[in-house]
Amino acid sequence: MSNMKYILVTGGVISGVGKGVISSTFGAILKSCGIEVTSIKIDPYINLDAGTFSPYEHGEVYVLDDGGEVDLDLGNYERFLNITLHKQNNITTGKIYKQVIDRERQGDYLGKTVQVVPHVTDAIQEWVERVAQKPVSETGKIPEVCIIELGGIVGDIESMAFVEAFRQFQFRVKRENFCVAHVSLVPQPKTTGEHKTKPTQSSVRELRGLGLSPDIIVCRSEKPIGQSVKDKISNFCHVAPEQIISIPDLSSVYEVPVFMENHGMASYLNERLKLGLTFGSSKRYMKPWIDLSERMNHLKGEVVIAIVGKYTRLEDSYTSVTKALHHAGIKAGFKVIIKFIEASNLENTMLQDDPVAYHDAWHTLCLCDAVVVPGGFGKRGVEGKTVACKWCRLNKKPFLGICLGFQSAVIEFARNVLNIQNANSSEIDDKLENPVILDMPEYNTSEKGGTMRLGKRATMFRIKENSKINQLYGNKDTIYERHRHRYEVNTAYLNDLEKNGLKFVGCSLDQQRLEIFELDNHPYYVGVQYHPEYLSRPLNPSPPFLGLILAAKDKLKSYLSKGCKLSPREPQSEYYDSEEEEINELTVTVNNLSANDTDSSAYSSSSIP
Template sequence: MKYVLVSGGVISGIGKGVIASSTGLLLKTIGLKVTSIKIDPYMNVDAGTMAPTEHGEVFVLNDGGEVDLDLGNYERYLNITLTRENNITTGKIYQHVIERERRGDYLGKTVQVVPHLTDAIQDWIERVARIPVDETNSEPDVCIIELGGTVGDIESAPFVEALRQLKRRAGKNNFLQIHVSLVPVINGEQKTKPTQAAIKDVRSAGLAPDLIACRCQQPLTKSTIKKIALFCDVLDQQVLAVHDVNSTYHVPLLLDNQGLIGLLSETLQLDKLEVLPALLEKGQQTWTHWKQLTLAQDRLFDQVSIALVGKYTDLHDSYLSVIKSLEHSAMRCGRKLNLIWVEAEALETQMSTQDPAKYHKAWHDVCTANGVLVPGGFGVRGTEGMIAAAKWARTNNTPYLGICLGMQIAVIEYARNVCGMEGAHSVEISAHTDHPVIIFMPEGSKTHLGGTMRLGIRPTIWQPGSEWSKLRQLYGNSDEILERHRHRYEVNPEYIEKLSGLNFVGKDDKGERMEIVELKDHPFYVGVQYHPEYLSRVLQPSKPFLGFVAASCGVLDEILEKPDALVVNGVSVP
């Protein structure tokens, strides 16, 4: 097993996840099987109970694992399927060690951070790195490990020590470290001192970076590269410049142009690994399509404007997978994405007196957008604004996509304004509503929040008579689909017959839960209880997003003809 560690210094949030994903993609282009592990040094067992406004979105895996958003990057870039164990947290690893201690596995020894915790971390990495993650169903060749936070933080110290030991355990030519650092520009000068200090810190912790990936606004000058190489004791070619680019999809191209594959091969002796010809051919095809699609995006002029009506709009990472899914679909439709952030509260009537300018701007954004999207969320705040946006889309033939809460919003709006159910609502928001069209799941827990939602991949069965459904056509008219879920509330089955004209075209495998709602006489008005954004890929856009964006562009009929085709420069390719 070959390991590539991606660590960070100076500050967090400078793109370690994208660099790790891009590295993995480049390794796949030469026919290697790649997996990924993300280490998060926080005490939470998983990301499920963390606020999206603080930590970004919670990404959900097939097995129901609620994990860090970077695992979404890995799956999107590498087209792999990870498990909850691919995300290691401090809380998870301490829980694991304490459970072993309680069972008596340590035979009366004094359990310590070193060696017991560090050994547990190494054992976990070695075990998970060998789990198959792609269609080959075979052990990966390379494991990309991303260490969250910054080296030097007190909470990451046990993981740094464990990784130092893992390097020894893995042996020569089996471990490579990429350290990501920041090169700020002050008064027009690229400053190298932060990077020098970051490398000093990581070396004092016992690790020795093989490559230094420098995040910067502009390409590094030759003098800056030479200075970093000199004072950090590496060769010039070991300093990678990762400057700001048009989109994150350009980062693999940027790293490839600087010879990353050659640098990895030299240290890890990748040429000695056995590569299947079929995987090499597939990797080369993927790389060709990736470059074509990414470069074609730079030449697009026509835009599609999407109004995202949400409640966590202050931190865009709260909706990272939604954003990426929209980007994938916009590229497939040959458009540049113009994403308009609309705070749901700003659409509510009380805002017209509290802040008229904000109110009118928000409504202008919704009314002039090509499509309206209401994503998932929890709680009372902003729901009336979302309902108003859904009504606008329904009554003005504007394409609408509701995800999870967004689907529930569409049901509430229809119940109120079409079926005459005054005050219809979700019991999450109005516990004593006369028309509880959205209810708490019967098997849910109201006392424990962590891991108690309906999570992971589950089947949705298309209902008889749904052949007209645009979404079903996008899915290839299959009898069932598999998508990932994350919700506590659902449509009340007692109200289905009362919601005349609202078509529940998809239900769960027992026929009890409403999974997909769609209006028939509308350009595109769809709500899904699941989260299709979790399975969207760069070269394989999510079908609900693709249909929504295509309808917003006015090209849905063209997409319906070949929903699975990859289009580059307006031409379908295999």
């Protein structure tokens, strides 16, 4: 293909309508057809990146291989497309303006007045073209299609410069190489019971008024919209009815790629962007997605996992953790039920302040099958995380500690097994002479953004014998996972901790930083300094999470004894005896998915991959 193709995804009516999933779906469909795809997320805020955001402000901060702290939608892209993105795949207003100002200081504009048009809009277009041409890490090939998601909604003052940039960009790259998909909410008020198209009409009118005409309108609604509603939107928005796609709430977003493809999306994009694809009579290129949906719809049991966190008021704060748990559940054959517990509600002080919240938190913890204590920053809730670690240790409850959860478990062990009464982290008490958890001076600066130990780092196994986590990783000597922290375990306590049963089986290559621990004589008590959730994929779950799910259902020992293979009676990838059987199965599945109208939210945090 001689020219790069671009798909711009915009949103209307409300934010959070599912642009990230729709953008990922376009990529998943095209990649299934053999097209090399890359993605860009545009966030109109002035922050340079997402690194300094409170999780309550913008959900979790997603970390890339190169240490980029970016919007959580890039996690969607990586999971759907199974590609590795980079920090430049996330564009912010702050990044663009910083680049323009730096160039002005260097005299690159030859004394001209620097303005939004043309200087900022040109910088946006140049950034998009530069990133789109970057080879895909997994294949080394130049992408053929770049999918660009514009955050927020059309009409936001923050995004005006980007909309103007793409108005110009469509002529720069020519119409046959540029397609616009507009995602809009079509509400259905209970008072009338009918879908209302006015918000979508207004949104499209504003988009067209700014110089961009949608080629595709994706209508998001709780229930499917009828043909008459599509015709009405088509009539007022100047888009053919067949280019208006209704995506109701599905039982899982894993069904969205098959659902959209069943409406002929690949054929339309092939014709609209002149991709030169040829299609057979079957939908065999979508088979991995069909298989995944099938496995999710035929999970045999349930497993209840408690997440003891600090930011549980917004479930998006732990998006990657919940996705990793679901990936592991699909692999093991169980539907994962997640219970969020506010860590501070487990603390003894809460017994006096709010006894109902205290008892509810402990009741939930006691009834779960396994516990995850994820990362976080600051003092609040750390004591709650620590008592959760103690409860799991003493009651043989499967446990996975991540980052601060890893550190909290070490603090708890030092206090209650080593009898170091004031054991703590220097993050919590900076006056301790010998903290069990201490700061890394080279990462502790006066600035907050981008100053942690970030990105993909190597972890070597220093102890492999009888290590469950090493077996789950395939008995490797070295693994690579993504990090985001500025505190670490004090190695001065290593010998005492290990003598008492807390074995640090993994460390950094220079053996200066402790990365993984396992507890002796426990079904599964594992902590990791890194964030394994970032590299979990729907068809390739993260090993620590898979181990947790299997241990929760008392299947880990059997799994490890069989060389990390599930027994024939447990869910695995499906195989067919003949091509005819495969095609028949795919046809039935696609038809079922297109008829699957359900009220459960496709975009809840429990279902996004």
